[in-house]
Amino acid sequence: MPIRLLLIEDNPGDAVIFREKIGASDLDAALVHVPRLADGLEALKGSAFDLLLVDLSLPDSHGLSSVEQVRKAAPHLPLIVLTGLDDAAVAAEAKKRGAVDYLVKWYVDSVSLARYIRYAIEQYRLYGDEMQAVVPTPTEPAPRPEAAPDGPPEAPAASGAEAETAPSSRVDADTLLHATEAALRYVEESVDRGRHLEGTLRAAVELFRQAEDGAASATETHDVLPLLRHAVERRRDRAQRNGVPLRVTSGRKKVLAQADRLVLGRYLDRLVDLALATTHGEGLQLAVETERDRALLVATWPVRRGVDLTDPDADPLLGLDLILCRRLATRAGGSFTFAAANAQCEATLALRARDDA
Numbered sequence: 001m002p003i004r005l006l007l008i009e010d011n012p013g014d015a016v017i018f019r020e021k022i023g024a025s026d027l028d029a030a031l032v033h034v035p036r037l038a039d040g041l042e043a044l045k046g047s048a049f050d051l052l053l054v055d056l057s058l059p060d061s062h063g064l065s066s067v068e069q070v071r072k073a074a075p076h077l078p079l080i081v082l083t084g085l086d087d088a089a090v091a092a093e094a095k096k097r098g099a100v101d102y103l104v105k106w107y108v109d110s111v112s113l114a115r116y117i118r119y120a121i122e123q124y125r126l127y128g129d130e131m132q133a134v135v136p137t138p139t140e141p142a143p144r145p146e147a148a149p150d151g152p153p154e155a156p157a158a159s160g161a162e163a164e165t166a167p168s169s170r171v172d173a174d175t176l177l178h179a180t181e182a183a184l185r186y187v188e189e190s191v192d193r194g195r196h197l198e199g200t201l202r203a204a205v206e207l208f209r210q211a212e213d214g215a216a217s218a219t220e221t222h223d224v225l226p227l228l229r230h231a232v233e234r235r236r237d238r239a240q241r242n243g244v245p246l247r248v249t250s251g252r253k254k255v256l257a258q259a260d261r262l263v264l265g266r267y268l269d270r271l272v273d274l275a276l277a278t279t280h281g282e283g284l285q286l287a288v289e290t291e292r293d294r295a296l297l298v299a300t301w302p303v304r305r306g307v308d309l310t311d312p313d314a315d316p317l318l319g320l321d322l323i324l325c326r327r328l329a330t331r332a333g334g335s336f337t338f339a340a341a342n343a344q345c346e347a348t349l350a351l352r353a354r355d356d357a
Helices: 012-024 037-046 065-073 088-096 110-134 167-213 224-234 236-241 261-278 316-332
Strands: 003-008 029-034 051-055 079-083 101-104 219-223 246-250 256-260 284-291 294-302 335-341 344-354
Touching (some): 003 012, 003 037, 003 110, 012 110, 029 037, 037 051, 037 065, 051 065, 051 110, 065 079, 079 088, 101 110, 167 236, 167 261, 167 316, 224 236, 224 246, 224 256, 224 261, 224 284, 224 294, 256 261, 256 316, 261 284, 261 316, 261 344, 316 344
Parallel strands (some): 003 029, 003 051, 246 284
Antiparallel strands (some): 256 344, 284 294, 335 344
């Protein structure tokens, strides 16, 4: 029987991402999505679920208030909080108010998501009653028992082996596990960002050196499809870790075009890094098309909420990537166009083609 999940998320794009990531995992799950907290509370009345995924920014509720309301409506169900802010203080407070775990939406991949879901359900199955007892919501504090005047003395505190299995010890272990996994994700993201920055700066240095040397572009006829596939394969591990698909499509087995092979490779590296840094679960699609005497390398990807590639000052690294894409496209022997509208980006490199493939 599939695991029944209720996702309360107002952003339809993020909801699609979670559905795709769950579908890409080995988790047998059925997902119900609602965009508002009120809809989620109503769904809880009429359907049975195994786990709740709740965004902290909803149209009718914001922040940790959503956690309190959902926990009050379904104290028997494990809850994972979703947010776009990597904020340890919010994570700690969410767990105090009854959440089993906390995920940054844009960074979790399909494998990790499945693991978190299984872990949360198993934790609640084993320790659900104790977890509910030790994490009352702030709005409804747990009553403190009043000892009867002639009642028995309080039980002594647990010690030795008993202390090791106390609920507080389990909670501490859970907190340590969560903090360790969060730190690991931070390291992975920092490594990815560092490699991205290194690649961008190296491409900029090489471009400046060529300009100073006055070297001419080494334009020759090449099959651009293998170059495109190699650029994608170099970023495949990073894409899979972030749960972002990369696709290369073409209606032809070979597309011959005039280009500087080395510079074209640098252009593709910068373009793929730019897309991976700004896209989400729908990922990057690279298509090679032919139009009369031109070969068109068209890259399309949806951008995450809050990303603005039309403003080069919003993120200097991404702004530099975009500038380099334009310069490298020209240096490779082609022309570059870029458009960003309706949370969708499209970058096109046009090269002179030979129609004898």
